[in-house]
Amino acid sequence: MIESSPVVHKFKSACLLVCLLSVVISGCASGKLDQARKNFYSGQIDQASGALSSAEDVSSRDQLLYFMEKGVILHHAGDYQGSIDLLLNATALMKDQEVISAGQQTASLVTSEWLTDYKGEYAERLLVHTYLMMDFLMLGDTEGALVEAKQALEVYDTYPEACSGDYFTRALIAHCYEAENEINGAYIEYKKLAELMLDPLPVARQLCNLGNRLGFNDEVEHFRQFLPEPALKEKGKRGAGELIIFVSQGKSPLKIPHNIVLPPSIRFSFSTYEDRSGYLTPPTVGPLAGAGSSDMITTDVGEILKASLKERLAQIIIKETARVVAKEAIAHNINDDNLALLVRIFLFLIEVPDTRCWETLPATLSIIRVPLSPGSNQVHLNVMGRNVVLPPIDITPGNGPFYHYYSIRDGNGLYPLPGNSQSGN
Amino acid sequence: MFLNFFKKSIFLGFAAMVLFMMIGCSATTRDLSPDEAIHYDEGYDFSDKKAIVSDLVESLLNKPPLVSRLDDRPVLIIYGVANRTSEHIETDGITDDIRQEILQSGKARFVNKVQRDNIQSESDYQYGGNVSAETRLQRARQVGAEYMLSGTLRSIKKKQPKQFRLTKRTLQYYSLTLELTDLQTGLIEWTDSTEIVRESSQPFIGW
Numbered sequence: 001m002i003e004s005s006p007v008v009h010k011f012k013s014a015c016l017l018v019c020l021l022s023v024v025i026s027g028c029a030s031g032k033l034d035q036a037r038k039n040f041y042s043g044q045i046d047q048a049s050g051a052l053s054s055a056e057d058v059s060s061r062d063q064l065l066y067f068m069e070k071g072v073i074l075h076h077a078g079d080y081q082g083s084i085d086l087l088l089n090a091t092a093l094m095k096d097q098e099v100i101s102a103g104q105q106t107a108s109l110v111t112s113e114w115l116t117d118y119k120g121e122y123a124e125r126l127l128v129h130t131y132l133m134m135d136f137l138m139l140g141d142t143e144g145a146l147v148e149a150k151q152a153l154e155v156y157d158t159y160p161e162a163c164s165g166d167y168f169t170r171a172l173i174a175h176c177y178e179a180e181n182e183i184n185g186a187y188i189e190y191k192k193l194a195e196l197m198l199d200p201l202p203v204a205r206q207l208c209n210l211g212n213r214l215g216f217n218d219e220v221e222h223f224r225q226f227l228p229e230p231a232l233k234e235k236g237k238r239g240a241g242e243l244i245i246f247v248s249q250g251k252s253p254l255k256i257p258h259n260i261v262l263p264p265s266i267r268f269s270f271s272t273y274e275d276r277s278g279y280l281t282p283p284t285v286g287p288l289a290g291a292g293s294s295d296m297i298t299t300d301v302g303e304i305l306k307a308s309l310k311e312r313l314a315q316i317i318i319k320e321t322a323r324v325v326a327k328e329a330i331a332h333n334i335n336d337d338n339l340a341l342l343v344r345i346f347l348f349l350i351e352v353p354d355t356r357c358w359e360t361l362p363a364t365l366s367i368i369r370v371p372l373s374p375g376s377n378q379v380h381l382n383v384m385g386r387n388v389v390l391p392p393i394d395i396t397p398g399n400g401p402f403y404h405y406y407s408i409r410d411g412n413g414l415y416p417l418p419g420n421s422q423s424g425n
Numbered sequence: 426m427f428l429n430f431f432k433k434s435i436f437l438g439f440a441a442m443v444l445f446m447m448i449g450c451s452a453t454t455r456d457l458s459p460d461e462a463i464h465y466d467e468g469y470d471f472s473d474k475k476a477i478v479s480d481l482v483e484s485l486l487n488k489p490p491l492v493s494r495l496d497d498r499p500v501l502i503i504y505g506v507a508n509r510t511s512e513h514i515e516t517d518g519i520t521d522d523i524r525q526e527i528l529q530s531g532k533a534r535f536v537n538k539v540q541r542d543n544i545q546s547e548s549d550y551q552y553g554g555n556v557s558a559e560t561r562l563q564r565a566r567q568v569g570a571e572y573m574l575s576g577t578l579r580s581i582k583k584k585q586p587k588q589f590r591l592t593k594r595t596l597q598y599y600s601l602t603l604e605l606t607d608l609q610t611g612l613i614e615w616t617d618s619t620e621i622v623r624e625s626s627q628p629f630i631g632w
Contacts, residue, residue: 088513098593098627099627099628099629099630099631100629100630100631101631101632102630102631102632103632143507143508144513146509147508147510147511147512147513150510150511151511154511154582180507182509
């Protein structure tokens, strides 16, 4: 039992004040992140980037969010190298955060999760590598993209339940192998994707092409049955070039706070994801002049974020229960009834659910592969009801297949696009 | 009684904290030998680069075809080392070191592929009218490469499975394979590889 004396009182009050201030400060520090997100969604990319001019603008506990949010902002501003630099910092930080901080965990046990470093949901950790892959491909650095693809595979292996629904990233991984002419690796990843997806049609064409090159005749015959009749007739026509478009649509879900209150002062707090975008019409590609049909693979970002939170559910419940027990123990050990009441009120109020999340992520990520034929190729795209006309792409016969990349968000405001990259195969 | 003890404890705690911060925050530097093998984690570092380059250059210089070419110095061109690891490794550093060691051995020469555009630019400048005919370089006198040196750096990473433990172990394997291809015949005349296997452990809990 703690003795009640004026000095002890003052000491306790000071501790409470420090705790209160730290919670208040942690709330204020995310102000610049919020401003950047607001600017980003209103189409003011430069202002969004400017709002996060340096890492010091954001609390040390939210550094990962700083790298992730600004990485996406710079990606859509066309500054792919800047985005790479930031997202590589994010991956380095995630590696450092694998060591659990005893100090932060202890402090958060009597306050709230806001006092700990934000470590990112499992799907967010995967999506850092996804954006890095896109950035490297936009710069034509297929070797760098393949390095990220391998790191993304490690995340898939570590969190299989949470990440298995991310078809976009898996398709990007397969493409990174393909772009570096590692066709065996590409075939393996496309095949995994075909097994995961309900309909293997979007990857059947790649599996047939790569299977032919690898001499997997039985498997080629198996995957050919998924191809529609026109696609079977295209055999031999494809291969002059390919346009690969990364389409981001809508806004990812946000974490919403929830509380369960048990009298007199027990409060369980937690957060769940809530969608911000309604139904989004999938992007479509206009008629192609003789080169064949396009393939599209989409990830519902909200689904994988929700799956990630669900996978952490047991961990969250254990931590929340421990916090309730710790707070009750503190309140019980105070002899002074008035002080105990104040402490209970304070501990009750600071029990705030952690709603931090990567907010500049889209609701859906789609990869569209458009075959290009020799000559000038004009591609029309419909994203969120807006017609986007890409600049003509000239394909010279005999120059071998080339990949041309575009990254588009919502089809508005950001066009004409700053980035159109190409890489040889 | 309790009050005195409480005050003393606070004072001692504060003093210990200041002392700890002073020791922890003081910046130090020291020079190290580049030949010293130092590893902070299981990842690729400069010590690995030195070790793999040294192994492979020794093999290249002491095996055919280079060992049998005592009278002339064959001309080589480096086509880079492909990075197939899961780390962003600048493999140009490996090829630069290989070229340096082979050149210093005096057993082969290299075409400067990286500077080709600059060589062309300088050649164009010399023929642009500003350089006297006596001192300008002669065109079509560059030497063609006889062999192409290329390679692949690979890695395999294995983490210890999830179980109750205080440290996490990681096993990292690297292999660098180099090959020398005769540009006329397309035959691989020499190939060798060197490997590094390293285990590291990291605590789960820190401060």
